[in-house]
Amino acid sequence: MNTMRAVVWEGPQRLRLATLPRPALLEPDDALLRVTHASTCGTDLHIYRGAVPGFEPGTVIGHEFVGEVAAVGPAVKLLRPGLRAACADFIACGACAQCAAGRHAQCGERRLFGFSGLQPRLDGGLAEYVRVPRADVALTPLAAGADPRLGLLSGDVMPTALGALQRLALAPGERLAVVGAGPVGVLTAWLAARRGVEVLLLEANPARAARALSGGLAVAEIAAGQPLSDAGPGLAGVFDAAVDAVGGERGLKTALAALRPRGRLVGAGSQAGRFELDWGALMQREISLQFVIGDPIGLRGEVEAAMADCAPALELMFSDRLRLDEVPDYFAALCRRERFKALVEVAGEAA
Ligand SMILES: [Zn+2]
Numbered sequence: 001m002n003t004m005r006a007v008v009w010e011g012p013q014r015l016r017l018a019t020l021p022r023p024a025l026l027e028p029d030d031a032l033l034r035v036t037h038a039s040t041c042g043t044d045l046h047i048y049r050g051a052v053p054g055f056e057p058g059t060v061i062g063h064e065f066v067g068e069v070a071a072v073g074p075a076v077k078l079l080r081p082g083l084r085a086a087c088a089d090f091i092a093c094g095a096c097a098q099c100a101a102g103r104h105a106q107c108g109e110r111r112l113f114g115f116s117g118l119q120p121r122l123d124g125g126l127a128e129y130v131r132v133p134r135a136d137v138a139l140t141p142l143a144a145g146a147d148p149r150l151g152l153l154s155g156d157v158m159p160t161a162l163g164a165l166q167r168l169a170l171a172p173g174e175r176l177a178v179v180g181a182g183p184v185g186v187l188t189a190w191l192a193a194r195r196g197v198e199v200l201l202l203e204a205n206p207a208r209a210a211r212a213l214s215g216g217l218a219v220a221e222i223a224a225g226q227p228l229s230d231a232g233p234g235l236a237g238v239f240d241a242a243v244d245a246v247g248g249e250r251g252l253k254t255a256l257a258a259l260r261p262r263g264r265l266v267g268a269g270s271q272a273g274r275f276e277l278d279w280g281a282l283m284q285r286e287i288s289l290q291f292v293i294g295d296p297i298g299l300r301g302e303v304e305a306a307m308a309d310c311a312p313a314l315e316l317m318f319s320d321r322l323r324l325d326e327v328p329d330y331f332a333a334l335c336r337r338e339r340f341k342a343l344v345e346v347a348g349e350a351a
C-alpha cells in the first residue's frame with residue numbers, strides 16, 4: 001500500500017526496478033508528486049555508466065518528470081493536491097541573491113533530481129512518487145490539456161536550448177552551427193530555425209543525423225575525431241555562432257573550429273575535468289566563449305512562451321514509449337546510441 005516502484009542505480013550499468021517505501025513529506029515546503037510521465041536523458045547515461053564520483057547505490061534516477069500533486073506541506077502556497085504539474089530538473093532555494101536575480105541554476109542549494117555523490121542525494125522521478133523539496137519553486141502547474149511531453153521538455157531540454165540561444169542573441173540571417181544531434185542539439189536547432197536563423201547540425205552518428213534530417217533540419221555528417229576542416233567544404237571557420245551540445249573536449253573543439261573570427265560559442269554539453277585549449281588562437285580570433293546550464297526556474301516565462309514552437313517537434317524529440325519496468329533494459333540500448341529519448345508512461349492520469 002505505502003510502497004512504490006522506482007528505477008534505482010545499483011552500480012555501473014546496473015539499474016533495477018525496485019519496490020521502495022513511498023516518500024513522505026519531510027519539510028513544510030515539500031510536495032509529494034504522483035508521477036504520471038517521465039523521460040530519459042543523456043545526463044542519466046553518465047550516471048548509468050558509473051561516471052559520477054561517489055554516486056550512491058540505491059539512488060532513484062530520473063530528473064525529467066511530470067505528475068499530479070498528491071500532498072503538500074503546510075508552507076506550500078502555490079500548489080494543491082490534484083493539480084497537474086511539471087517539475088524543474090533541479091531544486092533551488094528561491095530566496096538567495098542568485099535566485100532573486102533569476103539565476104536559479106547558480107543557487108548554492110541547487111540539487112539535481114535523481115542524483116547523488118557530487119551533491120547530497122535527491123531521489124528522482126523514474127518512480128511512481130517523488131518528494132519535491134521547495135515545491136513552490138520547482139513545480140509549475142501544467143494546463144489541463146497540455147501534452148505531458150511538453151512538460152517533460154520544460155524541465156531540462158527546453159531551458160537548456162533556450163538559454164543557449166538567449167546567450168548567443170542571434171540576429172535573423174546569422175549562421176549557427178550546432179554540434180551534436182542529440183535531444184538538446186536537435187531542439188536548439190529547431191528553435192533557432194523557427195526564429196529565422198540559418199542553422200546546421202554537425203553529427204557523427206548516422207542514425208542521429210538521419211533522425212534530425214527527417215525532422216526537416218539541415219545536418220552535415222562528420223566523422224568522429226576528424227578535424228572539421230577535413231570534413232567537407234564550408235564547415236570550418238565560417239559560422240557566426242556555435243552551440244556545443246555534445247560536451248567534453250571533442251564537442252567543444254569541434255564547435256570552436258566551426259566559428260569565424262569573432263564568433264560566439266555556448267557550451268551546453270556537459271563538461272567535467274580538464275583539457276588544453278589554444279588560448280592564443282582564441283584571443284587572436286577574438287572568440288567569445290560561454291557556458292549554459294539549463295535553468296527551468298529562471299527561464300520559466302521563456303519556456304512557457306516557447307511551448308507553441310516546440311509542440312510540432314514532439315515526435316522528433318521522443319523516439320520511444322516505455323513502461324517503468326522497461327527502463328533498465330532501455331538504458332543499455334541508449335548507451336549504445338541505438339535509441340534517442342523515451343517517454344516513460346508511469347501511471348494513468350486521473351480523470
Ligand atoms: Zn535531462
Ligand SMILES: [Zn+2]
Binds near residue numbers: 093095096097098109
Ligand atoms: Zn537560491
